[in-house]
Amino acid sequence: MSKNDKQDKANQAPPITQMKTPKVDEKRFVLTDKVSGNEYELDLLNGTVGPSALDFRNFYSQSKMFVYDPGFTSTASCSSEITFIDGDNGVLLHRGYSIEDLAMHGDYIETCYLLLYGELPSERAKQQFAYEIGHHTMLHDQLMTFFQGFLRGAHPMAIMVGVVGALSAFYHDTTDINDPQQCMAAAHRLIAKMPTIGAYAYKYSLGQQFMFPQNNLSYAENLLYMMFAIPAEDYVPSPVMAKAMDRILILHADHEQNASTSTVRLAGSSGANPFACIAAGIASLWGPAHGGANEAVLQMLEEIGDVSRIPEFIERARDKDDPFRLMGFGHRVYKNYDPRARVLRESCHEVLEELGIQDDPLLDIALELERIAMEDEYFISKKLYPNVDFYSGIILKAMGFPTNMFTVLFAIGRTVGWVAHWKEMILEPTKKIGRPRQIYVGHEPREFQLMNARDQSDQSETKKTDWKWFWS
Ligand SMILES: CC(C)(COP(=O)(O)OP(=O)(O)OC[C@H]1O[C@@H](n2cnc3c(N)ncnc32)[C@H](O)[C@@H]1OP(=O)(O)O)[C@@H](O)C(=O)NCCC(=O)NCCS
Secondary structure (H helix, E strand, O other), rough: OOOOHHHHHHHOOOOOOOOOEEEEEEEEEEEEEOOOOEEEEEEEEEEOOOOOOEEOOOHHHHHHHOOOOOHHHHOOOOOOOEEEEEOOOOOEEEOOOOOOHHHHHHOHHHHHHHHOOOOOOOOHHHHHHHHHHOOOOOOOOHHHHHHHHOOOOOOOHHHHHHHHHHHHHHHHHHHHOOOOOOOHHHHHHHHHHHHHHHHHHHHHHHHHOOOOOOOOOOOOHHHHHHHHHHOOOOOOOOOHHHHHHHHHHOOOOOOOOOOHHHHHHHOOOOOOHHHHHHHHHHHHHHOOOOOHHHHHHHHHHHHHHHHHHHHHHHHHHHHHOOOHHHHOOOOOOOOOOOOOHHHHHHHHHHHHHHHHOOOOHHHHHHHHHHHHHHHHHHHOOOOOOEEEHHHHHHHHHHHHHOHHHEEEEEHHHHHHHHHHHHHHHHHOOOOOOOOOOOOOOOOOOOOOOOHHHHHOOOHHHHHHHHHHHHOO
């Protein structure tokens, strides 16, 4: 093998290995219909760690009954080797490594490699991967003009959904999901171009010139550079800010089958191209119950306005008749302290110290809110702890990001997780298009009525008021 061949081999991503499948337990479960006496045998599937799952895949064909679980609170939609969460004990592992270790001792680029390829990279593999990502950060020149189609005041997440979806039109040569080389190139392009797109969305809103990515900067430094540099001045990203940014990206890199990742998997299950799937993930992330929460935290702190008003808002959060919720508190999976929040809490103090921020009224409100909520009976009994969005919102504000950019930064960090899950999903030999079922509760079959036979009392007008709850 020549020296060049060896070099090329070292530069390749690890070979794709067959995905592990859950193990069938010796125990079998029997569901008994007590009226008819019919029995349905179900396998029990075991993962490496964590809860086992009953295998309902053949249940409908045997029983003609569905399993009802809106919100998927008891449903495993896939098996995965990427991320493990133990919400009761506040544990988050990527490929077996704890999020605390990755955030304290690793960096974002090696976290990306780990999520995508399953192992931490060697020194050489890391350099090559960083080179590969660094050399895909620029956007097609014509794609830059795409931004002009948006209003200057457009929400940057709206721009992200549009521009990332449009990548499939600009990089059509990497949309064939049956070609592993194209898939890998699309994965690298997405990870590489997201900071550029996010930064340009911001620059466009300001009416400032787009700053080209710099290959001598790290991923996090480059992101800060493209966001905050201007052509007229030198800009050197502060090491503390770059470290905090890198940490925020690591902490958002993946979180197993959350709403946006499940959206990416569902969109991709039809064979849709990776750019379209990631655009779908961005759209899902935007909602305030998901990635939009960090923006909502800041809006809530502004609404509270003063420490003296906190009890009033705590009272509202406790009131069952008031839809108000304390943003940045609670999590579907963590019923303990979110381990990412613990790491970010520390970064939060480092950043504020570096920036010399001691007396920020919003920060005072945030810290007091955290203190009270952690001692309040309602929050303790419902296991509502501050989540990652609570602290990321505070740090990002201190770093100078406008609130409407918070979810964009989340999307940038999460792209690798979406791509890793998309890759896992398309490589799964038994993959099926995602197609949930439903319990139909509408009208029974009825005959079509000609116009003159219909009720003319404008029922359809009355029906429109159903939508009023949305704005109330
Ligand atoms: C994240 C979230 C959607 C999880 O929701 P979930 O798992 O479906 O939990 P539920 O909505 O069933 O909440 C369980 C109980 O806690 C209450 N609760 C949950 N989050 C709450 C909050 N932030 N403030 C006040 N009460 C809250 C609910 O009212 C519910 O009370 P009930 O048992 O009396 O009905 C929810 O905690 C929330 O809306 N948090 C604020 C938004 C946020 O920070 N999202 C970011 C998540 S990373």
